[in-house]
Amino acid sequence: MSQIAEIRMQVAWNRLVSIVEEQALTLLRTAFSTSVREAGDLSAGVFDPQCRMLAQAVTGTPGHVNCMAEAVKHFAAEIPRDQMFPGDTYVTNDPWKGTGHLHDITMVSPSFRGDELVGFFACTAHVVDVGGRGFGADGKSVYEEGIQIPIMKFAERGEVDRVLVSMIRANVREPNQVIGDFYSLAACNDVGHMRLMEMMDEAGFDSLDTLGEFIMSRTHAAMVERLAALPKGSWSNSMLTDGYDTPIRLQAELQIMEGKVNVDFTGTDGISPWGINVPLTYTKAYASYALKCVVAPDIPNNAASLAAFDVTSPANIVNAERPAPVSLRHIIGHMVPDLVLGALAKAMPGKIPAEGAGALWNIHISARPVKGGEGQHAEVLMFNSGGMGGRPGLDGLAATAFPSGVHTMPIEATEHTGPVVIWRKELRPDSGGDGQYRGGLGQVMEVGALDGHEFDFSAMFDRVSQAARGRDGGKDGVLGSVSLDDGTKLRPKGWQHVPAGKRLILELPGGGGFGPAEARTEAARKEDVRKGYVTGDTK
Incomplete structure (x- = not known):
């Protein structure tokens, strides 16, 4: 040509x-x-x-x-x-x-x-x-x-x-x-x-x-060049996620060969009786994305670049076969990149960020007037994010949707769709894991209904019992929590009720820190305190 x-x-x-x-x-x-x-x-x-x-x-x-x-x-x-x-x-x-x-x-x-x-x-x-x-x-x-x-x-x-x-x-x-x-x-x-x-x-x-x-x-030519520069061999990683009522173990083995990278999920826990299972197509999507973020972030995403990655798995929670319930497939699916990146960190030490919140903290609200009252019925969906992990050379981003990449939904747009009020939406101090590069902060949200209304909500939350892990000596991120404003603890998954006059409090998890905490500079610690990201003593 x-x-x-x-x-x-x-x-x-x-x-x-x-x-x-x-x-x-x-x-x-x-x-x-x-x-x-x-x-x-x-x-x-x-x-x-x-x-x-x-x-x-x-x-x-x-x-x-x-x-x-x-x-x-x-x-x-x-x-x-x-x-x-x-x-x-x-x-x-x-x-x-x-x-x-x-x-x-x-x-x-x-x-x-x-x-x-x-x-x-x-x-x-x-x-x-x-x-x-x-x-x-x-x-x-x-x-x-x-x-x-x-x-x-x-x-x-x-x-x-x-x-x-x-x-x-x-x-x-x-x-x-x-x-x-x-x-x-x-x-x-x-x-x-x-x-x-x-x-x-x-x-x-x-x-x-x-x-x-x-x-x-x-x-294809660009991908072959990038893959040729990678170390060759096999590395594995495992991770625990909250699951629905018991923790779920995820396992991945990464194999880098000439012109090809394979990820296999053998060893991952079996299909769940609850709707957190993942069809293999979605697992492939996020495993490939994790690899491409590191290997070839600037090469266009198309059939040729995706062909460099093979993803395999026996039947399990990341390869759930019909008719498994899969409504919340994103919860486990959004953990797949950190799982794969954890294996890649062993092949490329010092170059991979710490774990982050991973799964979006989506909340679906079904609002209605109290019995006998008048008002609006509405289905309201919100997307919210915890913190990303600390990165080599940079702190983790706060309240950022990685790996999904969706935008933050403006409060005004959410309130316009139904009888809900977002009373508070702010960064959560002290939620990022300590490290040379601090983990990103989660956020705190306070959600209620208009007077005369109540609501049911579907909780779709993770990192409530299993924290985002730090990398290379960094500390883990802080766990998330779900409760009412009176202190009543709620479950991180499943449909639940918020009575009229009560408010739902969501404390989103932070990302893990990167590098040993003692290596963080005094100037960075003072800046954290000045901005309110960290409270208390800077030592």
Whole structure:
């Protein structure tokens, strides 16, 4: 390929990235649910006719993006090519063929240029409700967790399936929000298609074949170069997480070979009777993300870069087979990066951050007037984060969503969705593990209902009994806690009740420290005290 041709391909590649960014921004602008609109719990991407992901939007979560990279293959397998038409949109929330649980809706739209299929656009978003028991860990099988939508057509030749829409409306608690998000997902794929056609017109492309091969070959070559620089061998790591009622042991073995990295989860505890199990697709997504953060953070995330990582596991809690309950698959899934990074730290000592809070502290609130009273019923979902672990050379970030990457949801947006009041949301002093580089702080939240209202809430919390561990001599982060404002201790998982007039107090966990505490500078300790991050004596 000539130099001019290479430049043209690189420009087209950049243009493709801008297309999927606009695709994602369309979803952000039009979504009904705050989890999408405010937190960015979504993904968007473009694929070639062979279902290889060519580009993904930066906006979005690794769990959604990397699962979606696999999901499009399932759509193509279920819907034959001769049944795909311009104007089609396909949908599923199958946890094993989508992104791990029923609350995530994945939509795929074929992109035709004339009569020729040139690619696919795909997107995913978390909706506020899918019926069943609601968003929580209490289900004993996926059948209790909500309506299941097999891979099927949401629209054919531009005509929406009204029967499907009616079925969904009849099975969810917030039909307007949920159906609104379905249409937002479909619209974002449509925008991607329109922008792709404009690009192909301008560039004179009849297909994406040449551009796709350019992207795949360049990415593969870059990954081979990065992998060649890694130490070769096998390293293992284990971790305890809270589990539902008893701790869960996670085990991973990392093997670095020529041109390939394998992660195997043999030794991890078995499938749980509660909804904290993880389909393998979600485990793969976060294991690959952890490796890529260290090995190749600047190389584009696409089918070629993901192909460098193999993830395997026998049937267990990170490879839960149907019909295991999986509603809160993110709790264990968000611990996978720290588990994998712990093994990588043995291969690359001194270069890997300490453990952080990991799992999001999501809370789903079902608010209602007290019996006999008048007021608003609402389903409210909030995403909150504890602290990240201390890093080589830097303190951990406070109240930051790693590894999920979702945004903090503004208090005002949350309060607008239902009769809830966030009385307090502030950093939690002394929660980061001590070390040469301190762990990131958690936060404290105080949540109540408007006068005359009460609420049930689904607790989805971890690091309440098992702290984020420090690395290289750093201290562990402080545990989280869940209680009422009268001191009553509550469970970290499961649906529970907050009576009218009471408030829910959430104290989110801190990240572990990095490096020995005695190596932290006096200036850094004084600055911690000055900012209120640490209280008491600086010695």
